[in-house]
Amino acid sequence: MHRRRYLTAIGLATATTLAGCSGSNGEAGETTSGNGTDTGASETATRTTVADTDTANITETASGDDETATDSPEPAPDGEMRSAASSSQLTVTGRELAVNADQDIPSAVVGATVENAGPMTGEVVATATFYNGDGEEIATGSNTIAALPSGEEWLAPVIQFGDGAETAEDYEYTVEYSPTAPKYTTDGLEEISSELDLSDGAATVTGEIENTSGSPIEQLTATMFLYVDDASERLYTTLQDSTDSLASGDSWNYRDKTDAGEAVVSQETRYSYES
Structure with missing residues (x-):
């Protein structure tokens, strides 16, 4: 359902990082x-x-299950990060791995959407670890926003460039957030x-x-x-x-x-x- 959105975000992230214009x-x-x-x-x-670019050379290689938490969040001290997987506030949907091996610099991207069903959060960090077909870790990257308002969703791709990115076949994708809103x-x-x-x-x-x-x-x-x-x-x-x-x-x-x-x-x- 979200495939077009994620592949667009993947293409956007590719153009940004290649241009050296992240953030x-x-x-x-x-x-x-x-x-x-x-x-x-x-x-x-x-x-x-992330920035806009053509996604024609990006090929889907794997997909992940949607992650919906069922437990109610516990109060956390200021500055303490909480996993979205252990909280009912944030839901991570449509996780999907794509690999672009047709560029001078190969890339691997995990795309996902993070939805906030609760009050505004503080900082939200999406982290992805990429693995090759032998289960060996290639690299870990992250994407961060200052806060996620109530009822909104964040397009949260995490991208990795360089040697070995084209061999990515699996990944771990996690989201952590601060429950203390600015x-x-x-x-x-x-x-x-x-x-x-x-x-x-x-x-x-x-x-x-x-x-x-x-x-x-x-x-x-x-x-x-x-x-x-x-x-x-x-x-x-x-x-x-x-x-x-x-x-x-x-x-x-x-x-x-x-x-x-x-x-x-x-x-x-x-x-x-x-x-």
Whole structure:
């Protein structure tokens, strides 16, 4: 049922990694005071992304069973990761292995969709270990997003490039997540702008946020959720930009991009900070 979606994601991941464009390009926003003067640069985090390409040379070689957890999640300390297999919150469906041996750099990809039936999560990490026909481990890779909102699904392919990838015949695919969601809020903030630019295959998010709280804000982070649908229900990847401190009355211009943005059609930016 999800085969076309996964093979598309596999092709997207192939183009991105070959181009060396995985995640953010490291661009940072800037903080400005009320009169518009520059008061310092921010630090930018990176996330794994996928880009668009032709999937004609990708051949399905194996598939995995859908993974649906049945146990209710137990409370976990902040920062502790939990396996999706032991929780009813996340469901992993349509796991599928594909191998591309027809390129200069061979690749193997496990595609899957991760669906969130519970409240928003914190960080989600998909990990795949690839094996050859003799059961020998080839390599392990991962794909990470900052959070998965309630009711949404994440296209979560994990790809491996290089010698030996073309011999992949089996895999192990796991998903772990933090049950502690970021404290996204607009309290004490006024979003002046948040825009998505889709040019030359890249997806760039720029915006401006003002501190209206009356007090300094520490560790302000803008997390940009990029989607492959207008309904903002199928998550493509997340990007982040942050600034250490924002004085009351000052505004901060944030920016981040992925050069692999041809599949992106919409975005939503959420904010978190330490008061």
